[in-house]
Structures are given as structure tokens and as C-alpha cells.
Amino acid sequence: MHIIDPHIHCVSRTTDDYLYMSRAGVVAVSEPAFWAGFDRSSAGSFYDYFRHLLDVEPKRAARYGIEHFSWLCINAKEAENVELSREVIKLIPPLLDHPRVLGIGEIGLNKNTRNEITIFEEQVDLAARFDQMILIHTPHLLDKHKGTSIICDILKNDSRIKPERVLIDHCEEHTIRLAREHGFWAGLTIYPVTKVTPQRGVDILETFGTDMICVNSASDWGESGPHMLTDTLIEFRRRGHSEDEATRVFHDNPARFFGQCPKWTIKPRLKP
Amino acid sequence: MLDARAILERQYHEMRQRALSLAADFDRIERAAGGADVIAHDARLSELRECLRVAIGTGPERAKRVQEILSDKTPAPV
Numbered sequence: 001m002h003i004i005d006p007h008i009h010c011v012s013r014t015t016d017d018y019l020y021m022s023r024a025g026v027v028a029v030s031e032p033a034f035w036a037g038f039d040r041s042s043a044g045s046f047y048d049y050f051r052h053l054l055d056v057e058p059k060r061a062a063r064y065g066i067e068h069f070s071w072l073c074i075n076a077k078e079a080e081n082v083e084l085s086r087e088v089i090k091l092i093p094p095l096l097d098h099p100r101v102l103g104i105g106e107i108g109l110n111k112n113t114r115n116e117i118t119i120f121e122e123q124v125d126l127a128a129r130f131d132q133m134i135l136i137h138t139p140h141l142l143d144k145h146k147g148t149s150i151i152c153d154i155l156k157n158d159s160r161i162k163p164e165r166v167l168i169d170h171c172e173e174h175t176i177r178l179a180r181e182h183g184f185w186a187g188l189t190i191y192p193v194t195k196v197t198p199q200r201g202v203d204i205l206e207t208f209g210t211d212m213i214c215v216n217s218a219s220d221w222g223e224s225g226p227h228m229l230t231d232t233l234i235e236f237r238r239r240g241h242s243e244d245e246a247t248r249v250f251h252d253n254p255a256r257f258f259g260q261c262p263k264w265t266i267k268p269r270l271k272p
Numbered sequence: 273m274l275d276a277r278a279i280l281e282r283q284y285h286e287m288r289q290r291a292l293s294l295a296a297d298f299d300r301i302e303r304a305a306g307g308a309d310v311i312a313h314d315a316r317l318s319e320l321r322e323c324l325r326v327a328i329g330t331g332p333e334r335a336k337r338v339q340e341i342l343s344d345k346t347p348a349p350v
């Protein structure tokens with residue numbers, strides 16, 4: 001089976017993970033720009049990080065037959081520093097034509113602060129002005145519901161934003177309705193502890209239907225891994241869903257969402 | 273030795289995850305064909321409810337008392 005991991009931070013993963021993904025049938029990944037686990041000291045660090053995303057990781061992935069695409073932004077956590085954020089945002093427009101950039105992301109909120117909201121709005125504006133797709137990071141744990149609700153309100157109040165070109169990621173049982181009722185795509189992030197587990201991920205797919213949902217591992221430098229995506233696929237199949245149904249969820253859904261960007265070349269394998 | 277706050281700090285996310293996970297387990301059973309009946313009448317689920325009351329309640333040796341709820345209490349064969 002061919003599958004896609006629509007959200008993974010390859011910069012913080014080992015080459016063994018690329019090998020694992022290749023063996024597991026992963027044909028493409030998308031990597032949003034995120035927090036590196038520490039606050040960076042200058043816009044120059046972000047410039048180098050963007051080069052890493054756009055020039056280094058695609059080559060690393062290609063050795064394992066995996067297509068690698070990225071999203072650019074200043075992440076929600078470092079957005080607390082408004083001055084630095086604005087310098088980083090200035091770096092982005094000249095990179096948007098790069099063949100490996102899918103859009104602006106993962107932007108959103110972390111602790112739902114005023115500064116985070118300011119920078120989120122400025123990056124939504126950036127996406128709108130340059131006609132870019134958007135990948136949204138929603139907050140963790142107790143901040144998630146409030147943050148998701150603020151994000152959805154900001155997006156739906158901007159008439160330039162087409163909801164079908166936005167994916168609200170890290171949705172869980174209490175937030176997926178917020179994303180879907182406004183016509184956004186929803187992302188399910190499968191983590192061993194702090195987000196959705198493989199079993200609960202499949203519960204959500206069964207409860208809400210599989211349309212416009214992308215399942216990802218969001219593997220980063222924390223407890224996570226590309227096997228979370230394949231464990232979810234296995235759980236989905238074990239519950240009796242067919243290989244075609246699995247292909248629709250784990251390959252065709254991300255291929256359809258990303259396919260709205262002309263740079264993305266992998267077509268859905270099945271008819272809708 | 274870690275103090276109580278430090279232990280909670282270390283374990284909280286897993287405890288939270290276990291609570292969510294059990295809630296989702298009950299939802300999954302209830303959603304499936306025959307779910308309402310199983311949820312209402314299965315003896316193992318009644319035992320689990322009792323276990324949860326012990327787990328979140330007061331008093332010593334919660335784990336031992338949960339094990340006792342889940343143990344076969346029929347007499348040994350003669």
C-alpha cells in the first residue's frame with residue numbers, strides 16, 4: 001500500500017526513520033516549519049532552518065524514494081516574540097516560489113496569548129496576499145479547545161480564506177467538529193501519550209467519517225514516531241476496513257488536500 | 273526519592289491519557305452493534321466501574337484492592 005505522512009518533522013528524525021517509512025510504503029511527506037525545542041536567537045537561524053527544509057530534507061528523503069514538501073512560517077511558540085516574528089515573516093515571500101513549498105504552516109496558537117494571535121493574524125494575511133494554502137497548529141492539552149475556537153473564528157472572518165485550502169491539525173474528540181463545521185480539512189495527530197492514540201484515531205474516523213481528514217504522525221524530537229501512522233493504519237484494517245478504504249484515508253486524502261497546490265504531483269490512487 | 277509533586281509532574285500526561293483511553297473504550301463498545309446491552313449488563317464492565325471508584329477514591333493499597341475486585345472468588349476445587 002502507498003501512504004503519505006502529511007505532517008512530520010524530518011529535521012529531528014534519524015535516517016532510520018526514512019528507511020522505516022520507505023519499508024512501510026510511505027511515498028511522500030510534508031514537513032511544516034515548527035519549534036525546534038528551544039527558542040532561536042535570530043532571524044538568521046530561521047533562514048538556515050528554511051534552507052534545511054527546502055534543500056536538505058528533500059534530498060535525504062529522495063534516497064528512500066520519498067517525496068518531501070514543506071510549509072514555511074514562524075511557529076506559534078516563538079511567535080510570542082513579535083519583533084523576531086516579523087523579521088522571520090519578511091524572509092518568507094521570496095521562498096514561496098520554491099518547488100518544495102506547499103504553503104504557510106504550521107501557524108496557529110500555543111498558549112492563546114495576545115502576541116500569538118497578532119502574529120497568527122499577520123501570517124494568515126501573508127497566506128491570503130500570496131494565495132497560499134494554510135496548515136494550522138492547534139494548541140496542546142488544556143489550551144486546545146479554546147485555541148482551536150479562536151483560530152477558526154479568525155479564519156472564517158477573513159473572506160479571502162477558502163476553508164478547503166486550510167487544514168486544522170491536531171484535532172481531537174472535542175475539537176474536530178469546530179474544524180469541520182466551517183468546511184476546513186481536519187488533521188489527526190497520532191501520539192503515544194499526549195495527543196490521539198491509534199485506537200482513538202480510528203474511533204474518530206469511524207464516528208465522523210473519513211472525508212477531509214488527514215492522519216499524521218507529527219513525529220518530532222519528542223515521544224512520537226512514523227510508526228504511529230502505520231499503527232493507525234493497522235488498527236483501521238484490523239477493524240475490518242478494506243484496503244481501498246485505507247488508501248482513501250492514508251493516501252488519497254492528503255493527496256487531494258495537497259493537490260490543490262500545483263507543485264504537488266502525487267495523484268489520488270482511487271476515484272472519489 | 274522524588275516527592276509527590278515531582279511524581280505527579282512525571283506521570284500526569286499518562287494518567288490523563290489513561291482516562292481518555294478508557295472513556296474512548298466505553299464509547300467504542302457502546303457505538304457497536306449490541307453496544308447498549310453490553311454496556312448495561314456485562315459483568316466485567318461492572319467490575320471495571322468498581323475498580324475505577326477504588327482507583328480515584330481514598331484509602332491505602334488501591335492497586336491491591338483493584339486486583340481483588342478482578343480476582344476469581346469462587347472456592348478451590350475439592
Ligand SMILES: [Zn+2]
Nearest residue numbers: 032034106218
Ligand atoms: Zn508539527
